[in-house]
Amino acid sequence: MDDRILVFYGSYRSDRMGIRLADYIVAGLKARSEDAELIDAKAIGLPMLDRMYKEYTPTSAPQAMEALATKIRAAGAFVFVTGEYNWGMQPGLKNLTDHFLEEWFWRPAAIASYSAGRIAGARSGLLWHGTLAEMGMVVISSTLAVGPIADALTAEGKPLGEAGQLLERSFARFADDLAWWTEAAKMQRARKTPPY
Ligand SMILES: Cc1cc2nc3c(=O)[nH]c(=O)nc-3n(C[C@H](O)[C@H](O)[C@H](O)COP(=O)(O)O)c2cc1C
Numbered sequence: 001m002d003d004r005i006l007v008f009y010g011s012y013r014s015d016r017m018g019i020r021l022a023d024y025i026v027a028g029l030k031a032r033s034e035d036a037e038l039i040d041a042k043a044i045g046l047p048m049l050d051r052m053y054k055e056y057t058p059t060s061a062p063q064a065m066e067a068l069a070t071k072i073r074a075a076g077a078f079v080f081v082t083g084e085y086n087w088g089m090q091p092g093l094k095n096l097t098d099h100f101l102e103e104w105f106w107r108p109a110a111i112a113s114y115s116a117g118r119i120a121g122a123r124s125g126l127l128w129h130g131t132l133a134e135m136g137m138v139v140i141s142s143t144l145a146v147g148p149i150a151d152a153l154t155a156e157g158k159p160l161g162e163a164g165q166l167l168e169r170s171f172a173r174f175a176d177d178l179a180w181w182t183e184a185a186k187m188q189r190a191r192k193t194p195p196y
Contacts, residue, residue, distance in 0.1 A: 002076045002186060003035055005178070009081040010041035010093020017149050021114045022081045023157030025144075028171050034179070037071075041096040044068060049098050065099060072103040077182040078137065079110045084124035089131075097135065105136035106194045108181035110174060112144035120147030138185065142177035144170055 007029070009022035022038055029036035044064050053061055053069045061069070072078075080097075083090050097104075109132045113121030122145055132139050144167065146152050152163035159168050 002074060003182065004071075004075045005029055005034055005036045005077045005079060005182070006039050006071060006075045007036055007079040007081060008039045008041065008093060008096070010090045010096060011083055012042045012092045016042075017116070018081055018083045018114055020149060020153040020155065020157045021112060021144070021146055024153055024159070024167070025079055025081065025112060025171075027157060029175060032175055032179075034175070039068070039071070039096075041092045044096065046096055046099055049095055052101065053099050054102065068096075069100060069103050072100055075107065076186055077108045077110070077178055078104070078132075079112060079178070080128055080132065081112045081114070082121055082124045082128050084113065084115045084119070084121040087123045089124050089127050094131075097131070101135060102196075104132075105196075106189055107137055107185055108140050108178060109137035110140050110142065110144075110178045112146070112174070114144075114146040114149040116148055116150065118147050120145035138181060140177050140181050142170075142174045144174050 007022055007026050009018055011018050026036045026038045046065060053065050080093065082093060111125045111128050111132070113125035115121040125143060125145065129139050146167055152160055152167050154160050159165065
Protein backbone atom coordinates (compact mmCIF):
# COMPACT_ATOMS: atom_id res chain seq x y z
CA MET A 1 0.00 0.00 0.00
CA ASP A 2 2.79 2.50 0.77
CA ASP A 3 3.82 2.43 -2.90
CA ARG A 4 0.36 3.54 -4.03
CA ILE A 5 0.29 6.66 -6.19
CA LEU A 6 -2.81 8.81 -5.70
CA VAL A 7 -3.70 10.86 -8.79
CA PHE A 8 -5.72 13.93 -7.79
CA TYR A 9 -8.02 15.79 -10.17
CA GLY A 10 -10.34 18.59 -9.18
CA SER A 11 -12.59 20.03 -11.89
CA TYR A 12 -16.28 20.12 -10.96
CA ARG A 13 -17.44 21.20 -14.46
CA SER A 14 -20.06 19.10 -16.25
CA ASP A 15 -18.05 19.26 -19.49
CA ARG A 16 -14.67 18.81 -17.89
CA MET A 17 -11.73 17.88 -20.08
CA GLY A 18 -8.93 17.26 -17.60
CA ILE A 19 -10.36 13.89 -16.65
CA ARG A 20 -8.78 12.72 -19.91
CA LEU A 21 -5.33 13.49 -18.56
CA ALA A 22 -6.10 12.05 -15.14
CA ASP A 23 -7.34 8.81 -16.73
CA TYR A 24 -4.30 8.71 -19.04
CA ILE A 25 -1.90 9.04 -16.09
CA VAL A 26 -3.65 6.37 -14.00
CA ALA A 27 -3.65 3.98 -16.97
CA GLY A 28 -0.02 4.78 -17.79
CA LEU A 29 1.12 4.13 -14.24
CA LYS A 30 -0.82 0.87 -14.08
CA ALA A 31 0.76 -0.21 -17.39
CA ARG A 32 4.11 0.16 -15.59
CA SER A 33 2.76 -2.12 -12.83
CA GLU A 34 2.43 0.79 -10.43
CA ASP A 35 -0.43 0.80 -7.93
CA ALA A 36 -2.31 3.96 -8.99
CA GLU A 37 -5.70 5.31 -7.96
CA LEU A 38 -7.69 8.28 -9.22
CA ILE A 39 -8.92 10.66 -6.53
CA ASP A 40 -11.66 12.71 -8.15
CA ALA A 41 -12.45 15.69 -5.91
CA LYS A 42 -15.91 16.07 -7.45
CA ALA A 43 -16.81 12.47 -6.65
CA ILE A 44 -15.52 12.79 -3.09
CA GLY A 45 -17.42 16.05 -2.65
CA LEU A 46 -15.81 17.54 0.44
CA PRO A 47 -17.60 20.71 1.59
CA MET A 48 -16.01 24.14 1.24
CA LEU A 49 -13.33 24.22 3.90
CA ASP A 50 -14.70 24.73 7.39
CA ARG A 51 -12.64 22.54 9.67
CA MET A 52 -9.44 20.86 8.53
CA TYR A 53 -9.37 17.10 9.06
CA LYS A 54 -7.09 17.48 12.11
CA GLU A 55 -9.52 19.92 13.74
CA TYR A 56 -12.15 17.22 14.15
CA THR A 57 -12.09 15.11 17.28
CA PRO A 58 -11.15 11.48 16.57
CA THR A 59 -13.89 9.59 14.67
CA SER A 60 -16.02 12.74 14.20
CA ALA A 61 -14.76 13.82 10.75
CA PRO A 62 -17.17 13.26 7.85
CA GLN A 63 -16.80 9.75 6.49
CA ALA A 64 -15.46 10.86 3.07
CA MET A 65 -12.80 13.03 4.74
CA GLU A 66 -11.79 10.23 7.11
CA ALA A 67 -11.48 7.77 4.23
CA LEU A 68 -9.41 10.18 2.18
CA ALA A 69 -7.12 10.99 5.12
CA THR A 70 -6.46 7.25 5.50
CA LYS A 71 -5.62 6.94 1.81
CA ILE A 72 -3.31 9.96 1.82
CA ARG A 73 -1.42 8.77 4.91
CA ALA A 74 -0.94 5.31 3.40
CA ALA A 75 0.17 6.48 -0.07
CA GLY A 76 3.74 6.57 -1.39
CA ALA A 77 3.39 9.48 -3.84
CA PHE A 78 0.94 11.92 -5.36
CA VAL A 79 0.21 13.31 -8.80
CA PHE A 80 -1.75 16.57 -9.08
CA VAL A 81 -3.55 17.00 -12.39
CA THR A 82 -4.27 20.68 -12.71
CA GLY A 83 -6.16 22.85 -15.12
CA GLU A 84 -6.12 26.62 -15.11
CA TYR A 85 -8.98 29.05 -14.45
CA ASN A 86 -8.08 32.69 -15.10
CA TRP A 87 -4.38 32.03 -14.53
CA GLY A 88 -5.20 30.36 -11.22
CA MET A 89 -5.81 26.99 -9.62
CA GLN A 90 -9.05 25.09 -9.90
CA PRO A 91 -10.91 25.70 -6.63
CA GLY A 92 -12.20 22.13 -6.24
CA LEU A 93 -8.72 20.65 -6.06
CA LYS A 94 -7.37 23.41 -3.84
CA ASN A 95 -10.32 23.00 -1.48
CA LEU A 96 -9.68 19.26 -1.19
CA THR A 97 -5.96 19.64 -0.49
CA ASP A 98 -6.47 22.37 2.13
CA HIS A 99 -8.40 19.95 4.33
CA PHE A 100 -5.17 18.10 5.09
CA LEU A 101 -1.64 19.01 6.11
CA GLU A 102 0.46 16.51 8.08
CA GLU A 103 -1.18 13.70 6.09
CA TRP A 104 0.81 14.86 3.02
CA PHE A 105 4.23 15.09 4.65
CA TRP A 106 7.37 13.21 3.54
CA ARG A 107 6.16 12.02 0.13
CA PRO A 108 6.94 13.18 -3.43
CA ALA A 109 4.40 14.99 -5.59
CA ALA A 110 4.33 15.46 -9.35
CA ILE A 111 2.40 18.09 -11.28
CA ALA A 112 0.62 17.46 -14.60
CA SER A 113 -0.98 20.58 -16.06
CA TYR A 114 -3.28 21.04 -19.03
CA SER A 115 -5.50 23.61 -20.66
CA ALA A 116 -7.59 24.31 -23.71
CA GLY A 117 -4.74 26.38 -25.15
CA ARG A 118 -1.05 26.09 -25.88
CA ILE A 119 0.09 27.40 -22.47
CA ALA A 120 -1.04 23.99 -21.14
CA GLY A 121 -1.96 25.22 -17.66
CA ALA A 122 1.65 26.19 -16.93
CA ARG A 123 0.67 29.14 -14.74
CA SER A 124 -1.46 26.94 -12.54
CA GLY A 125 1.30 24.33 -12.39
CA LEU A 126 3.68 27.00 -11.13
CA LEU A 127 1.26 27.96 -8.36
CA TRP A 128 0.82 24.33 -7.30
CA HIS A 129 4.58 23.93 -7.01
CA GLY A 130 4.76 26.39 -4.11
CA THR A 131 1.59 25.10 -2.47
CA LEU A 132 2.65 21.45 -2.49
CA ALA A 133 6.09 22.35 -1.12
CA GLU A 134 4.39 24.34 1.67
CA MET A 135 2.32 21.24 2.48
CA GLY A 136 5.44 19.15 3.09
CA MET A 137 5.76 17.30 -0.20
CA VAL A 138 8.91 16.99 -2.29
CA VAL A 139 7.85 18.39 -5.67
CA ILE A 140 9.70 16.54 -8.42
CA SER A 141 11.20 18.47 -11.32
CA SER A 142 9.60 16.44 -14.11
CA THR A 143 6.23 17.77 -15.16
CA LEU A 144 3.66 17.06 -17.82
CA ALA A 145 2.14 20.02 -19.69
CA VAL A 146 -0.64 19.15 -22.10
CA GLY A 147 -2.25 21.69 -24.38
CA PRO A 148 -4.52 21.97 -26.15
CA ILE A 149 -5.82 18.95 -24.26
CA ALA A 150 -8.47 18.19 -26.91
CA ASP A 151 -5.66 17.73 -29.48
CA ALA A 152 -3.65 15.35 -27.28
CA LEU A 153 -6.15 12.93 -25.73
CA THR A 154 -9.42 11.31 -26.70
CA ALA A 155 -12.44 11.29 -24.39
CA GLU A 156 -11.25 7.86 -23.23
CA GLY A 157 -7.82 9.27 -22.31
CA LYS A 158 -6.00 7.71 -25.26
CA PRO A 159 -3.15 9.65 -26.94
CA LEU A 160 -4.15 11.44 -30.11
CA GLY A 161 -1.95 12.45 -33.06
CA GLU A 162 1.31 14.34 -32.74
CA ALA A 163 0.43 15.97 -29.40
CA GLY A 164 -0.44 12.57 -27.99
CA GLN A 165 2.89 11.16 -29.13
CA LEU A 166 4.70 14.03 -27.46
CA LEU A 167 2.82 13.29 -24.24
CA GLU A 168 3.77 9.61 -24.45
CA ARG A 169 7.46 10.53 -24.73
CA SER A 170 7.29 12.90 -21.74
CA PHE A 171 5.32 10.43 -19.63
CA ALA A 172 8.10 7.83 -19.43
CA ARG A 173 10.54 10.30 -17.86
CA PHE A 174 7.83 11.75 -15.61
CA ALA A 175 6.93 8.29 -14.26
CA ASP A 176 10.59 7.25 -13.89
CA ASP A 177 11.35 10.38 -11.91
CA LEU A 178 8.34 9.89 -9.64
CA ALA A 179 9.23 6.23 -9.07
CA TRP A 180 12.78 7.19 -8.07
CA TRP A 181 11.59 9.73 -5.51
CA THR A 182 8.87 7.39 -4.23
CA GLU A 183 11.48 4.77 -3.46
CA ALA A 184 13.91 7.32 -1.99
CA ALA A 185 11.28 8.77 0.35
CA LYS A 186 10.07 5.32 1.38
CA MET A 187 13.61 4.21 2.24
CA GLN A 188 14.26 7.36 4.24
CA ARG A 189 10.97 7.03 6.16
CA ALA A 190 11.94 3.45 7.03
CA ARG A 191 15.50 4.43 7.97
CA LYS A 192 14.57 7.40 10.12
CA THR A 193 11.18 8.20 11.57
CA PRO A 194 10.11 11.66 10.37
CA PRO A 195 10.61 14.26 13.13
CA TYR A 196 6.91 15.26 13.13
C1 LIG B 1 -13.53 29.77 -15.57
C2 LIG B 1 -12.52 29.37 -16.59
C3 LIG B 1 -11.34 30.07 -16.70
C4 LIG B 1 -10.37 29.67 -17.63
N1 LIG B 1 -9.16 30.31 -17.65
C5 LIG B 1 -8.18 29.83 -18.40
C6 LIG B 1 -6.85 30.36 -18.29
O1 LIG B 1 -6.58 31.27 -17.55
N2 LIG B 1 -5.88 29.81 -19.05
C7 LIG B 1 -6.13 28.76 -19.91
O2 LIG B 1 -5.20 28.30 -20.56
N3 LIG B 1 -7.37 28.23 -20.02
C8 LIG B 1 -8.39 28.73 -19.30
N4 LIG B 1 -9.65 28.20 -19.38
C9 LIG B 1 -9.89 27.11 -20.34
C10 LIG B 1 -9.52 25.79 -19.70
O3 LIG B 1 -8.17 25.54 -19.95
C11 LIG B 1 -10.37 24.64 -20.24
O4 LIG B 1 -11.75 24.97 -20.14
C12 LIG B 1 -10.10 23.34 -19.50
O5 LIG B 1 -10.75 22.31 -20.16
C13 LIG B 1 -10.55 23.44 -18.03
O6 LIG B 1 -10.36 22.23 -17.34
P1 LIG B 1 -11.60 21.23 -17.03
O7 LIG B 1 -12.29 21.05 -18.36
O8 LIG B 1 -10.97 19.99 -16.54
O9 LIG B 1 -12.48 21.93 -16.05
C14 LIG B 1 -10.62 28.57 -18.48
C15 LIG B 1 -11.83 27.89 -18.38
C16 LIG B 1 -12.77 28.25 -17.44
C17 LIG B 1 -14.02 27.45 -17.29
